[in-house]
Amino acid sequence: MKKSMLVSGLCLVVALFGAGCAKAEKSGDGATDENWPSGETMEMIVGYSAGGTTDTMARELAAELEKKLDVQIQVVNQDGAGGQQAYTDLANAEPDGLTIGTINYPTILSTMIDKSKGATYKLDDFQLLANHVNDPRITVVQPDSDYKNADDLVEYAKENPGKLRGATSGLAGGGHFSMLKLEEATGADFSPVHFDTGQEDAKAAFLGGHVDVYFASVGDALEIIESGDGRPVGLMDEERSDLLPDVPTFKEQGIDVQEAGMRGYSLPAGVPEERLKILSDALEEIITSPEHKKALAKLSLVPAYMDPEEYAAWLDEQLPTVEKFNEVAMEDK
Amino acid sequence: MDAAELLNGFATVLTPQNLLLVLAGCLLGTVIGVLPGVGPVAGTAILIPLTMGLDPAGAIIMLAAIFYGSQYGGTITSVLINTPGEAASAITCIDGYAMTKKGKAGVALGIAAIGSFIGGTLATVGLVVAAAPLSSLGLKIGPPEFFALMVLGMSLLVGLAGTSMVRALISGSLGLLLAMVGTDPHAGLPRFSFGVVHFFDGLEFVAVLVGLFGLGEILAGLADRRQASADTQVGRLLPNRQELRDSSGAIGRGSLIGFLLGIIPGMTGSASSLLAYGAERKFARNRDQLGEGAIEGVASPESANNAHANSALIPLFTLGIPGSPTVAVLMGAFLMNGLTPGPMLFETDADIAWAVIASLFVGNLMCLVLNLPLIRVWTMLLKVPRPLLTSLILVFLVVGSYSINNSTIDVMVMFVFGIVGLFFRRLDIPLAPLVLTLILGPFMETSLRRSLSMSLGDFSIFVTRPISLTLLVLAAVIILSPLLRLRRRGQDKQDSRFDRMREDSEV
Numbered sequence: 040m041k042k043s044m045l046v047s048g049l050c051l052v053v054a055l056f057g058a059g060c061a062k063a064e065k066s067g068d069g070a071t072d073e074n075w076p077s078g079e080t081m082e083m084i085v086g087y088s089a090g091g092t093t094d095t096m097a098r099e100l101a102a103e104l105e106k107k108l109d110v111q112i113q114v115v116n117q118d119g120a121g122g123q124q125a126y127t128d129l130a131n132a133e134p135d136g137l138t139i140g141t142i143n144y145p146t147i148l149s150t151m152i153d154k155s156k157g158a159t160y161k162l163d164d165f166q167l168l169a170n171h172v173n174d175p176r177i178t179v180v181q182p183d184s185d186y187k188n189a190d191d192l193v194e195y196a197k198e199n200p201g202k203l204r205g206a207t208s209g210l211a212g213g214g215h216f217s218m219l220k221l222e223e224a225t226g227a228d229f230s231p232v233h234f235d236t237g238q239e240d241a242k243a244a245f246l247g248g249h250v251d252v253y254f255a256s257v258g259d260a261l262e263i264i265e266s267g268d269g270r271p272v273g274l275m276d277e278e279r280s281d282l283l284p285d286v287p288t289f290k291e292q293g294i295d296v297q298e299a300g301m302r303g304y305s306l307p308a309g310v311p312e313e314r315l316k317i318l319s320d321a322l323e324e325i326i327t328s329p330e331h332k333k334a335l336a337k338l339s340l341v342p343a344y345m346d347p348e349e350y351a352a353w354l355d356e357q358l359p360t361v362e363k364f365n366e367v368a369m370e371d372k
Numbered sequence: 373m374d375a376a377e378l379l380n381g382f383a384t385v386l387t388p389q390n391l392l393l394v395l396a397g398c399l400l401g402t403v404i405g406v407l408p409g410v411g412p413v414a415g416t417a418i419l420i421p422l423t424m425g426l427d428p429a430g431a432i433i434m435l436a437a438i439f440y441g442s443q444y445g446g447t448i449t450s451v452l453i454n455t456p457g458e459a460a461s462a463i464t465c466i467d468g469y470a471m472t473k474k475g476k477a478g479v480a481l482g483i484a485a486i487g488s489f490i491g492g493t494l495a496t497v498g499l500v501v502a503a504a505p506l507s508s509l510g511l512k513i514g515p516p517e518f519f520a521l522m523v524l525g526m527s528l529l530v531g532l533a534g535t536s537m538v539r540a541l542i543s544g545s546l547g548l549l550l551a552m553v554g555t556d557p558h559a560g561l562p563r564f565s566f567g568v569v570h571f572f573d574g575l576e577f578v579a580v581l582v583g584l585f586g587l588g589e590i591l592a593g594l595a596d597r598r599q600a601s602a603d604t605q606v607g608r609l610l611p612n613r614q615e616l617r618d619s620s621g622a623i624g625r626g627s628l629i630g631f632l633l634g635i636i637p638g639m640t641g642s643a644s645s646l647l648a649y650g651a652e653r654k655f656a657r658n659r660d661q662l663g664e665g666a667i668e669g670v671a672s673p674e675s676a677n678n679a680h681a682n683s684a685l686i687p688l689f690t691l692g693i694p695g696s697p698t699v700a701v702l703m704g705a706f707l708m709n710g711l712t713p714g715p716m717l718f719e720t721d722a723d724i725a726w727a728v729i730a731s732l733f734v735g736n737l738m739c740l741v742l743n744l745p746l747i748r749v750w751t752m753l754l755k756v757p758r759p760l761l762t763s764l765i766l767v768f769l770v771v772g773s774y775s776i777n778n779s780t781i782d783v784m785v786m787f788v789f790g791i792v793g794l795f796f797r798r799l800d801i802p803l804a805p806l807v808l809t810l811i812l813g814p815f816m817e818t819s820l821r822r823s824l825s826m827s828l829g830d831f832s833i834f835v836t837r838p839i840s841l842t843l844l845v846l847a848a849v850i851i852l853s854p855l856l857r858l859r860r861r862g863q864d865k866q867d868s869r870f871d872r873m874r875e876d877s878e879v
Contacts, residue, residue: 088413088697095704102424115778116417120555120572127569155561157569204826210560232515232825235557236638236818239700243637243693249514249826262692266715337710369560 075314076136077109084132084140086125088118092238092258093302095338096172097141100304103325108317121209122146123158130160134309136318139168144301144354148361149211153369162358166310167350169322170303172335173343175276176217177286179245179253179260179269189273189292192252196227205252206245209235211368214254217275217298219364221289224296245269256300257282258339275299281341301343303350319347378500381726384429385734393426393434394731398739401441402746404458406449408582408772411458412442412698420705428709429724433731435705437739439698440492440681440732443641444739447484447674448750451477453765455586455772460641460677462581462807463649467662467669469589474665475607477754481747482609483619483667484674489740491627491675495682496732498631499689506683507690510635515822516833518638520843522816525643527847528650529805530854536800543796544805550575551813558821570781577810579773583786584803586769588793590762595794606751609744611667618657619671625651630676634683637695641677641684642811648676650808654850663804682732688713689725 083101087093094116101112117125122143129140142165150158178192186192196203207214210233218229232250234241238259245253246268253260253269257280263269264283273289274280275298289296304322306315325331326344335342345353384390404415416438423431446461451468464484471480498506513521529544530537553564554574565571611619626648633644649672653659656668663669684695685702692714694700706713717725756764773786796803827833835841 088417088700091700091704094417095707098420099708116414117778120569123569123572153560156572157562157567201828210558230825230828232822233558234822235555237700239693240638243511243687243691244514244822246691246693247511247514262712262714262716268715337712338707339712 075317079137080111080113081137081139082132083112083114084125084129084138085114085116086118086122086141086143086146088116092174092338092340093141093143096302096335096340097304099334099338100171100322100325103331104321107321107325120156121150121212123150123156126150126160127158129305130164130307132307134166134307136306136310136314139304139306139318142167142303142305144299144357145211145213145216145361148354148358149365152358152362152365153211162351162354164308166306166308166315167347167354168304168306168315168319169326169347170301170343170345170350170353171322171326172300172302172340173276174256174258174300174302174340175274175280176213176298176300177255177257177260177264177271177274177283178217178221178289179255179264179271181245181248181251182267182270184251184270186270186272188287189289189294192272193221193225193227193294196229197225200228201230203229203252204232204250205229205254206241206250207231207233207254208238208241208259209233211365213256213298213300214241215368216361216364217296218252218254219367220275220296220298221294223367224289224294257341258300261339282336282339301353303345315347377722377726378730380723381728381730382734384723384727385433385731390430390433390727390731391734393430394437394735394738395742397434397437398441398444398735398742401438401443402445402448402739402743404438405442405445405447405461406457406750407775408449408455408457408578408586408768410772410775411446411578412439413701414776415442416698416701417704420701420708423705424708428711428721429727431709432702432705432711432724432728433735435702436685436728436731437735439702440678440735441739443492443674443678443681444485444488444743446677447488447670448481450585451480451484451670452750452753453586453761453768454589455765455769456578456581459578459581459811460645460680461674462585462642462811463645463673463804464670465585466649466804467664467666469585470663470665471667471670472754476665477751478607478609478747479611479615479667480670481750482744483611483615483671485740485743485747486611487619487623487626487671487675488678488743489736490623491630491677491679492682492736492739493733494627495631495634495679496729496736498683499686499732500729503686503690506635507686510637510687510695511691512839513636514837515819515826516837516840517843518636518819519816519823520834520840520847521636522812522819524843524847524850525647525650525812526809526816527850528647528653529808530851539799539801540805543801543803544809547806547809548813550580550806551810551817554814557818558825568781570777570779574814575785575810576773576776576782578776579782579785580789580810581807582769582773583789584793584796584806586765587786587790588797588803590765591790591794592797593762595798606748606754609747615667619667622652622656622668622672623675625655626672626675627679629672630679631683633676634680634695635686637687637691637693638815639680640696640811641680641698643815644680645673645677646808646811648672649804663802678736682736685728685732689717690715692717 085094085097105112132138150156180186205218244250264271271286274286275296326342446457449455449457450461450464454465454469456462468480555572556563629648630644633639652668652672658666684699687693687695688699694703711721773782776782
């Protein structure tokens with residue numbers, strides 16, 4: 040026991056020193072394709088910082104993928120510019136199937152649309168692999184407020200335009216989009232307060248009573264809903280969430296708004312067909328398994344598998360909406 | 373809170389396996405702290421997968437140890453080679469390195485370890501005794517209070533001025549200007565980024581600090597053709613009675629500041645250590661010596677960042693909100709182990725929560741015991757011949773700044789600010805104001821703009837909220853007090869013109 044601890048301790052130190060400088064050596068060329076990618080080292084580019092929802096989700100999947108494909112996966116957190124850094128790196132990566140990256144909706148689209156960001160990639164530069172989770176948006180109000188349901192909230196926000204302050208996770212992000220969609224669908228008017236430094240700051244401001252409404256995702260808000268520190272008035276999805284079966288959707292309440300936090304994976308465009316198939320089959324098996332669903336529930340997430348074609352089509356479909364709301368968001372400062 | 377449960381927690385920690393995990397965590401944390409670039413955030417994240425095989429309590433105990441261990445380690449390079457190992461120890465460079473030059477490296481590291489231990493332990497006591505009421509206090513600090521707190525922090529510039537107010541303002545304004553680089557938090561548009569995506573998130577301030585302090589010092593040394601500018605004498609490790617008396621107040625103040633700021637979500641350890649250092653300008657016994665190797669300048673920020681590291685766990689445990697980026701990584705580790713930090717934690721997994729708390733006491737003690745003898749090892753660095761040491765540090769600086777984001781742009785930033793650092797030294801411009809404004813600037817901007825979003829553009833939000841008003845009044849007193857003192861003196865006796873000019877420049 041003691042010895043193995045010591046050895047693993049030493050390994051840790053070595054790993055630490057190596058981690059900064061070592062980039063996985065890729066030996067993609069000479070591998071015999073029948074066993075591919077067995078024994079290879081893969082890289083998973085995560086566009087958000089370690090410990091966040093996207094990161095924990097990706098690491099959970101990477102661990103299962105390692106077992107399934109007999110590979111080593113290095114998770115690289117390339118957080119920067121709201122995911123743009125990571126998307127750029129992914130689009131420019133060698134298309135040998137050994138580099139995978141996380142894709143977050145809506146940032147994958149909004150970074151492309153916003154010309155001031157100067158993004159160098161288009162949707163065509165990616166070979167989408169699979170959608171992993173659906174983390175729908177949810178609207179939460181203070182527990183001691185008078186708004187019991189979506190109608191109460193919307194009614195008040197219509198009669199008192201701009202009076203209710205809503206916390207979002209940043210300008211033109213998913214939370215802001217969900218606020219704008221609710222405004223468009225109902226004529227309500229909220230004043231956004233953007234917490235671009237992170238979801239956690241938005242949550243803290245809500246818990247401290249500094250804002251009235253919290254435009255969160257289920258994953259962000261599950262804890263405070265369960266503890267009674269926030270009251271959900273509506274979910275922005277087709278159906279109720281397995282994690283919150285008692286919370287009605289907006290649609291049930293007669294307001295048709297949907298905003299999903301879709302998170303998945305992609306390869307750079309140009310990966311050979313057979314490699315794509317191996318990877319996408321492996322991901323499908325993992326994501327649709329009941330054990331994986333349980334593992335994700337611990338992270339307050341629900342799996343929502345889409346295959347490469349479905350995923351690409353879904354993103355394509357969102358493009359005009361994101362384009363529209365991105366414009367609205369920039370005007371609504 | 374329940375003493376029996378805490379004792380249970382100790383029972384969990386005091387098993388051979390968990391003790392070893394704490395030890396491994398403290399050691400690794402120290403190493404992470406020493407490496408510039410690999411800060412606690414990246415370091416903890418890298419090591420998460422290695423704890424996957426452990427049981428949840430063991431995994432989290434170890435990761436927490438890595439986290440506070442890194443706060444001990446960060447000081448070492450600050451003191452010995454004037455290069456901050458991580459951002460929270462940047463301000464320690466100023467007096468820590470000055471102490472090394474005076475041959476008091478041992479005492480500087482000794483007092484840093486002792487201060488860190490006291491700060492960490494006091495904060496943990498606070499966590500045990502009053503976690504719940506304190507966390508709701510932390511939540512009262514909304515954007516307007518946050519802004520007022522930042523104004524208070526900036527007002528300490530007056531104290532950091534050194535010999536010339538003008539030079540301090542040059543340095544402070546440059547810091548603010550550099551803090552503007554990045555994406556406008558409200559309009560979403562890139563500012564001063566010159567189209568480089570890497571700068572959309574602002575300048576990487578660890579790279580800036582490593583350049584200003586570390587490389588700047590090397591360049592200045594070369595330009596002066598100084599031979600062995602640093603005294604190779606290491607001196608005693610334990611502070612003598614006089615030094616203890618001087619630093620006890622500083623440790624107390626630092627611990628309190630770090631503890632209080634740690635419970636505010638969104639505040640980082642580097643802000644804590646800066647404010648603690650600034651407070652020493654007002655309260656330290658040797659405040660005139662501050663900046664030239666006063667022991668308070670090491671004791672206070674180092675106590676503050678450790679107190680901060682431990683009290684930052686309060687909002688995590690009680691609210692499920694990680695107060696700083698490193699705690700966010702720790703939260704990820706909780707989630708991966710099937711634990712949800714937050715109000716339910718003490719009901720669903722009380723045994724693990726208390727084991728982690730107990731491990732903080734054990735771990736802080738272990739870090740102290742571990743670090744005191746290690747000081748001799750680290751200080752052997754100073755015995756390396758100068759040309760060799762300089763080249764070693766250069767390698768260290770380049771690798772360190774590269775590894776922050778795996779980006780060569782940060783290496784270039786480091787070099788550019790090395791040259792800036794050289795000019796600062798040549799022109800006798802103090803570095804402290806730049807560090808202060810560079811780190812606090814973004815906080816100040818986002819909290820100002822959020823406050824104005826909250827109030828729909830009405831500035832009265834800052835004076836109608838009691839906490840914010842109090843902090844702003846305090847800041848006004850700090851800024852105005854030297855001016856008032858000057859006036860009173862002018863009335864008391866007619867100073868010679870020369871004296872008055874000197875007074876002026878000392879403000």
